[in-house]
Amino acid sequence: MTDASERETAARLADRTRSLERSKIRVMFGLAEEVRRESDRELVRLEVGEPDFGTPDHVIGSAADAAREGATHYTENAGIPPLREAIADTMARESGVEYAPEQVTVKNGAMEALSLSMLALAGPGDEVVVPTPAWPNYVNQVQLAGATPVTVPLSADSGFDLDPERVAAEITDDTAAVILTSPSNPTGRVYDEDAVAEVAAVAAAHDAYLVADEVYGRLTYDREFRGAASYVENPENVVTIDSCSKTYAMTGWRLGWLAGPEPVVDAVTSVGESTTACPSSVSQQAALAALTGPQEPVAEMKAAFEERRDYVVERVAEMPVVSCPRPEGAFYAFLDVSDLSGGSFEVAERLLSEYGVVTAPGDGFGDAGEGYVRVSFANSLDRIEEGFDRIERMVRDER
Ligand code: PLP
Numbered sequence: 001m002t003d004a005s006e007r008e009t010a011a012r013l014a015d016r017t018r019s020l021e022r023s024k025i026r027v028m029f030g031l032a033e034e035v036r037r038e039s040d041r042e043l044v045r046l047e048v049g050e051p052d053f054g055t056p057d058h059v060i061g062s063a064a065d066a067a068r069e070g071a072t073h074y075t076e077n078a079g080i081p082p083l084r085e086a087i088a089d090t091m092a093r094e095s096g097v098e099y100a101p102e103q104v105t106v107k108n109g110a111m112e113a114l115s116l117s118m119l120a121l122a123g124p125g126d127e128v129v130v131p132t133p134a135w136p137n138y139v140n141q142v143q144l145a146g147a148t149p150v151t152v153p154l155s156a157d158s159g160f161d162l163d164p165e166r167v168a169a170e171i172t173d174d175t176a177a178v179i180l181t182s183p184s185n186p187t188g189r190v191y192d193e194d195a196v197a198e199v200a201a202v203a204a205a206h207d208a209y210l211v212a213d214e215v216y217g218r219l220t221y222d223r224e225f226r227g228a229a230s231y232v233e234n235p236e237n238v239v240t241i242d243s244c245s246k247t248y249a250m251t252g253w254r255l256g257w258l259a260g261p262e263p264v265v266d267a268v269t270s271v272g273e274s275t276t277a278c279p280s281s282v283s284q285q286a287a288l289a290a291l292t293g294p295q296e297p298v299a300e301m302k303a304a305f306e307e308r309r310d311y312v313v314e315r316v317a318e319m320p321v322v323s324c325p326r327p328e329g330a331f332y333a334f335l336d337v338s339d340l341s342g343g344s345f346e347v348a349e350r351l352l353s354e355y356g357v358v359t360a361p362g363d364g365f366g367d368a369g370e371g372y373v374r375v376s377f378a379n380s381l382d383r384i385e386e387g388f389d390r391i392e393r394m395v396r397d398e399r
Pocket of ligand 1: 110111213244
């Protein structure tokens, strides 16, 4: 038997598969599974990036009914017209961005929408600017498109706020796109509109797109959120990405979308014809029910996340040595553990092996995240409390 890495070396694979960085979140997930199998230890899982709630019942019911009634076939590549319309209406209502249904293409999650946007917008010789710490998939998506990721570390001193000058300095005529995530995974930061607008203007001046990943846009706590396309000077240079995953607790349905200028939307739809053509017909029905049905479940989940966010902020404030930028959105806190010994990965490993808490090491979000670990508060208050008790024990033991 050869192990996986030997098999990979021996196999004849395309070079692009070798440059892919493995997500450290998945690495921690694998290590946690090992610990669980080998020690039967009860772990607190704070590494996961998905709501702990189930999909609202009415969504599941509508999808099941639709499937029974025949919604089990391929659909139009860009998604069924009522869903594209519902997405355009929801974006206008919830984040102030105005798109016609023809400017929306429905895909298998924000992940596919982002991957296809890179294939459509960037290729060999092009650069894509990614401020970090950032969700790790972007860099791989850019590389798979044959383009070059240009990561721009944001400053920890400002709580990883968007620094428009620093980002603008990396935008050149080779830049095809700049990817901004607000609210941010992993920091929970919601960027100032002025800063986003400044980056968008520089991108537009270089004929580059701003790809605004707004999957956490409806989960903000301290300030109202508006989509970038609603306030930048050149909305025709903005591509907006969103999905049902985080807002409606629908990660497994794999339903997201891209909205933007029609030529980009058409290009993404056409590239997508060679991958999956269209998203799952049943998931499209579920998304239609989620977007057009009662929104109380969203409000309830958001209220629960906010309560947990407040609890986490309180616990971190009481803890010696550790601090974190105040999460203004999403469900992550990015803890500064740089005063503990070892790098982020070692801290995360010790938290797992000695204290039974699973976190995501900050360096998995780019070099700027070194010295941090991400904890997700998409877990019950009880589990978060237990997790923070253990983190605090480790901090006090190691001081
Ligand atoms: N963008 C960000 C910033 C994310 O954190 C995630 C998932 O964790 C995604 C996109 C992907 O979302 P989806 O489930 O819609 O593919």
